[in-house]
Amino acid sequence: MKANYNILQSYIVEQLPAPEELKDIIIFGAFEVEEVVEEGGDIIMDVKVLPDRRADVYDELGLAREICGLLSLHMKDASQYYTPSERTLVFTVDYINKKLGTNIPTGISGSAPFPSERAGDRIVSICSILDRYHYQYTLDGDTITLTIPAERPDIVGVHDILEEIGRPYGYNNIEPQLLPIRPVKHDENYLKINAIKSDLISKGFYEVYNYTFVKKGDYEVAHAVIGKSALRTNLADGLKVSYEMNRLNKDFLEIDTMKLFEIGAVFPNTGEVINVAYMDNKGITEMNIDEYALEQNTTSSFSFGREAIAPFAVFQNWSDYPAITRDIAVWVPDDISSDTVISIIKQHTGDLLVRGPRLFDTFSKDGKTSYAFRMVFQSHERTLNELEINQIMEMVTMALREQHWQVR
Amino acid sequence: MWGFFYYSFFYEFYGIFIGMNTNLSSTSQLHPITLTITEIVQIFESMGFSVVIGPEMETEWYNFDALNVPANHPARAMQDTFWIKTGEKPMVDEHGHSARPVMRTHTSPMQIRHMLDVVQQGRDLSTNPIMIIVPGRVFRNEATDATHEAQFYQVEGLVVGEHISLAHLKGTLLEFFKQFSGPDTDIRFRPSFFPFVEPGIEVDVKMKKKDGTVDYVEVLGAGLVHPNVLRNCGIDPDVYSGFAFGFGIDRMVMLGTGLTDIRYLYQGDLRINQF
Numbered sequence: 104m105k106a107n108y109n110i111l112q113s114y115i116v117e118q119l120p121a122p123e124e125l126k127d128i129i130i131f132g133a134f135e136v137e138e139v140v141e142e143g144g145d146i147i148m149d150v151k152v153l154p155d156r157r158a159d160v161y162d163e164l165g166l167a168r169e170i171c172g173l174l175s176l177h178m179k180d181a182s183q184y185y186t187p188s189e190r191t192l193v194f195t196v197d198y199i200n201k202k203l204g205t206n207i208p209t210g211i212s213g214s215a216p217f218p219s220e221r222a223g224d225r226i227v228s229i230c231s232i233l234d235r236y237h238y239q240y241t242l243d244g245d246t247i248t249l250t251i252p253a254e255r256p257d258i259v260g261v262h263d264i265l266e267e268i269g270r271p272y273g274y275n276n277i278e279p280q281l282l283p284i285r286p287v288k289h290d291e292n293y294l295k296i297n298a299i300k301s302d303l304i305s306k307g308f309y310e311v312y313n314y315t316f317v318k319k320g321d322y323e324v325a326h327a328v329i330g331k332s333a334l335r336t337n338l339a340d341g342l343k344v345s346y347e348m349n350r351l352n353k354d355f356l357e358i359d360t361m362k363l364f365e366i367g368a369v370f371p372n373t374g375e376v377i378n379v380a381y382m383d384n385k386g387i388t389e390m391n392i393d394e395y396a397l398e399q400n401t402t403s404s405f406s407f408g409r410e411a412i413a414p415f416a417v418f419q420n421w422s423d424y425p426a427i428t429r430d431i432a433v434w435v436p437d438d439i440s441s442d443t444v445i446s447i448i449k450q451h452t453g454d455l456l457v458r459g460p461r462l463f464d465t466f467s468k469d470g471k472t473s474y475a476f477r478m479v480f481q482s483h484e485r486t487l488n489e490l491e492i493n494q495i496m497e498m499v500t501m502a503l504r505e506q507h508w509q510v511r
Numbered sequence: 512m513w514g515f516f517y518y519s520f521f522y523e524f525y526g527i528f529i530g531m532n533t534n535l536s537s538t539s540q541l542h543p544i545t546l547t548i549t550e551i552v553q554i555f556e557s558m559g560f561s562v563v564i565g566p567e568m569e570t571e572w573y574n575f576d577a578l579n580v581p582a583n584h585p586a587r588a589m590q591d592t593f594w595i596k597t598g599e600k601p602m603v604d605e606h607g608h609s610a611r612p613v614m615r616t617h618t619s620p621m622q623i624r625h626m627l628d629v630v631q632q633g634r635d636l637s638t639n640p641i642m643i644i645v646p647g648r649v650f651r652n653e654a655t656d657a658t659h660e661a662q663f664y665q666v667e668g669l670v671v672g673e674h675i676s677l678a679h680l681k682g683t684l685l686e687f688f689k690q691f692s693g694p695d696t697d698i699r700f701r702p703s704f705f706p707f708v709e710p711g712i713e714v715d716v717k718m719k720k721k722d723g724t725v726d727y728v729e730v731l732g733a734g735l736v737h738p739n740v741l742r743n744c745g746i747d748p749d750v751y752s753g754f755a756f757g758f759g760i761d762r763m764v765m766l767g768t769g770l771t772d773i774r775y776l777y778q779g780d781l782r783i784n785q786f
Contacts, residue, residue: 202676
């Protein structure tokens, strides 16, 4: 709802905090506020009232009432506080504290909240919170019998009272508590999938993820994206397409032999199963994870070592312009390392080098070592032409020859 | 070449996988979502959580009804959900629950399945509380663009036991994010509403964004499990309570790496394996 700040103020005795401050109080105490705009002398707050509160907060009056509760303020017209319904709820202060994880004292019923008490200050008691909202209730030791306001059809059970206390108390005033650690037992399928991934990786395969929705399948989806209204019945169809795409990019990817795999749910008419499919230059194989685990005898109690996206690893967007690959091989004395050669090459390759120089072959003979490097050139702005890359490679060749090394 | 053989031997000897670039190429052998889920699982595992996974094609009862999502809730609408065409026959299971098939919109249905299993096994939740995380692929019928896909990944968590509170929710999430995002991180709660929790909470996490600025970012929905949900699983809400939370992995990957287009994650293109 769009709440007019001046109209809000008109319902309330005390001076409201400034709009930006009020916005935060509402955000952390009740509802999201998207923006505060000035419209012809009025300040309008765009309040996203939560679905369960639309019955009582649909205009400035309802919002003003909630703000009075959050900030211990007073409505000018006492008849605008909550009115009682026939319904009651019974709960204990202990129940509230156990569920919130707090230690809020019971307090004294009917204690008038002080105007200076604000949300974010340590709330004194359960009773003082209920009093701020002018709930009607009776207190008997630890037990509260609360009359549910007629304006609050969303309050149905004692669990609904938790947020009525928690929000004005301030969720951010709750002290964090840790749970005791329990022994862990992972799902068999999860462990199986991990074991299979590890097995495939050790064999040089790379993982891809493809779409579940495809053109044709045994299950159709209603109101789907045009052309992709079926569930995939296999991984192979998608994997074959990925294989071709990645094979064309293999120099950029720095993968000499393309080997791909995917593990995921497929939906043949016999029902959902988890399959693994892998493909290399010999062909493609697909089976369900149980068959693979049996066949390859993968250990089922497997967890990956702790390795992850490096914190703050930055995504490098790639160019869709075609890349040009160039190889260079050079004979060096046995005591020269490939890193030394790489650093010389890189002095002459320039900004268009996107991959490499990557050592892809090496052998020694008669006191000399041959290194072969692959480089990939690509621009983010245009298609490169062969001539400009040839020029770069000539510079590289010259630099290597200057070291008295024989370029092959 | 020496490096490759050394790593390979090391892996086989220890039986665990360290590092993704066995071929010393700039392309990782594992997909960024796999890497992220692995990291998330590792952290929760160290806190005592077990992984549970479940089917991607669910039924209406498990995906909506059991989770206290009312029949007229907008999330059920055609626009938001992928219902499976079954040709008009009404589908009801032996408990009278709707068996209408639907692609799961969250991994919460597996939490329901797990709670039912646990109750059936007669487990004593006071000495042996439920502590699970449920990663998986989920589906929303949304227009696809750079930040929205019809399929994406979530991780949800559930703890059910005696005297489980919002303080435990906060402690658990804070500990997780300190390990995931760094010791300087912080979290804050805001009131929110979801049908399956009461109170409902929106959790913001303090993160360093790609441009170097530090800000609170809305990351998760959470709350105390709604008593109706516990009851639907045969758990007495007067004796036990629980908390649940869920967040989208793709969004975390995008926030953390500066990836601009979520669709890159599902095109089978190895250029995304750069982490």
